[in-house]
Amino acid sequence: MSGTERQLIVNGQQVQWENLLKSGDRIFIGTHAAVPHALLHDLTDHCQHFHDIEIIQIYALGDNHWVNPEYSQNFKVNSLFIGGEKVRKAVAEGRADYTPAFMSDIPSLFSEDILPLDAALIMVSPADQYGYHSLGVSVDIVSSALRSAKKVIAQVNPKMPVTFGQAFIHKGQIDAFFEAEQELPEISAPELDAVTERIGQYVSLLVEDGATIQIGFGKICDAVLRYLSNHKDLGLHSELITDGIMELMLSGVINNRKKTYHQHKAVTSFCIGTKKLYDFVNNNPHIGFYPSEYVNSPANIARNEKMVSINSAIEVDLTGQVVSDSIGHHLYSGIGGHVDFTRGASMSPGGKPVIALPSTAKDGTVSRIVPFITEGAGVATSRAHVYYVVTEFGVASLRGKSIRERALELIRVAHPKFRQQLLEEVRKHYYVPHYQVLHSVEVPELGPVGFKEIVINGEFFDLRPLNPSDERRLQEFFYSHTKETLQMRYNTVPTQMSREKSCTLVSVDQSRDLALCIVRQKGSMAQIQAVGRYYLLHDEKSCEVAFVTRETQHGKGMATRLLEEMKRIARERGLERMMAYVRSENGKMLAVFERAGFVRKPSEEPGEVYLQLNLNDVSKDSE
Secondary structure, eight states: OOGGGGOEEETTEEEOGGGTOOTTOEEEEOOBTTOOHHHHHHHHHTGGGOOOEEEEESOBOSOOGGGSGGGTTTEEEEESSOOSHHHHHHHHTTSSEEOOOBTTTHHHHHHTTSSOOSEEEEEEOOOOTTSEEEOTTBOTTHHHHHHHOSEEEEEEOTTSOOOEESOEEEGGGOSEEEEOOOOOOOOOOOOOOHHHHHHHHHHHTTOOTTOEEEEOSSHHHHHHHHTTTTOOSBEEBOSEEOHHHHHHHHHTSBOOTTOSSSTTOEEESEEOSOHHHHHHHTTOTTEEEOOHHHHTOHHHHTTSTTEEEEEEOSEEETTOOEEOSEETTEEOSOOBTHHHHHHHHHHSTTOEEEEEOOSEETTTTEESEESSOOTTOOOOBOTTTOOEEEETTEEEEOTTOOHHHHHHHHHHHSOHHHHHHHHHHHHHHSOOOTTOOOOOOOOGGGOTTSOEEEEETTEEEEEEEOOGGGHHHHHHHHHTSOHHHHHHHHSSOOOOOOHHHHHHHHOOOTTTSEEEEEEEEETTEEEEEEEEEEEEOTTSSEEEEEEEEOGGGTTSSHHHHHHHHHHHHHHHTTOOEEEEEEETTOHHHHHHHHHTTOEEEOOSSTTEEEEEEETTOGGGOOO
């Protein structure tokens, strides 16, 4: 690179930094993959002329050399999102500051002179024939910074992609130019482990065909994108585009066809990834890069029906409070767009805000589902905003749940070795009754995701284990029965299903006994349609089976479907016999058992039929 290429040019004339900046100024630098590193290296090479310049930045890919201790008298970083170990270390040592802010709110900090900017140092593409430069891979808060700054100093980089949307700045708006070619920093997709894969699989199950998604950055988010490869007609309204998003667009999974806001266009504000991604967004008319105040506006996000926001977190407490920017007193990252999209998705018709995180940290020694927020940590997302929390142990549904129900849901997806401890802790602070016990809630025989989506008479249901947070649902299910159903199931007509009784019925050791249910699930709404149980008998080789079905579902085959699953699971667990006791006048239930291969045996109770199935006698199995 020649010397003339590295000159600061104003009105065709070379100038010095002293002509553009002065000590005590506040300057903004470009973001993410669009940091003007050559321009900043030139500034630090001449920094002997300046003292106490405040640098406003968010996540800046690259070396961040200006935060090094040797520049502490010249520059002080004020980071609105902490990115990278160098900035993190400087914040921890007091050499840099962290200012928490929503991405959607940062532009107003500039425009309202809360953080007035003396200059914005940005990177742009070369001007087109009309005199417009593109902001390229980062429009986000760069757009607002250059509008508010007293001076705009731009590194013109031939390697910067040209992006569309609201991504252009006319050359007449730029005060000084710095011609310097620079490769954009690249980040490749991370390697995934089994835990991350399982989380990605669970989250993908929450995304319906035709939904619009927002997704963050990192291993978990990359895993989610891989498990969306078989979805159809997804849309994108996300502050960030990665290589994983690109692959879904290339395959047609993300086609934006069913979006209700900016239909047929992917909406974003910046991208981070490999050169393949940067080439993909270059001159791509199907992607619109817009400012953060537009993309991250909860009102705009909510204009997308079935909006799903997917973000990670550092810890979640048992009431649903989410920490995403700090580990105790240690400031780690930032709020970014996390809350903007969580709020927007919660306002969207059919929307789903999702928090996904591993159940443990520090090689499994620390639970990330915690009874209370770690001292010094900050709550980024309130307990009312999050609908789902996902770990490798499943999906906790929080919307509309009481504190007690939330605690039980979150304990269910915590790592098993921490569940008892969490239950004991939560009893000290929240109303989880003394009779609530903790058992194994997983049924691995149902497959890796722990439940099955089934179709009965053309309607979709979930077949899954009963769990402790189903206590109220089971009460509702009980009170939906007629007296005749109760008589057939219980040989009496019980008039009450107390909370304690319901708690006992849903607190099942699924590793020994089995309690399955068929649930009509729509978002956070779940209604039990049928329950099937078996109780392991003392010989531990046989079990007793019982069913009950919601009145409106009688005769549709739900009991048969549950019995099929229970037979299969009993066989896999090495059981030899299943037995059942049915009232003689209950012809429909007798038919269910006999179609499944159960044989009537002599009964000691009048009016009761005893049935038995030899699980080893496959010749009598109707499956």
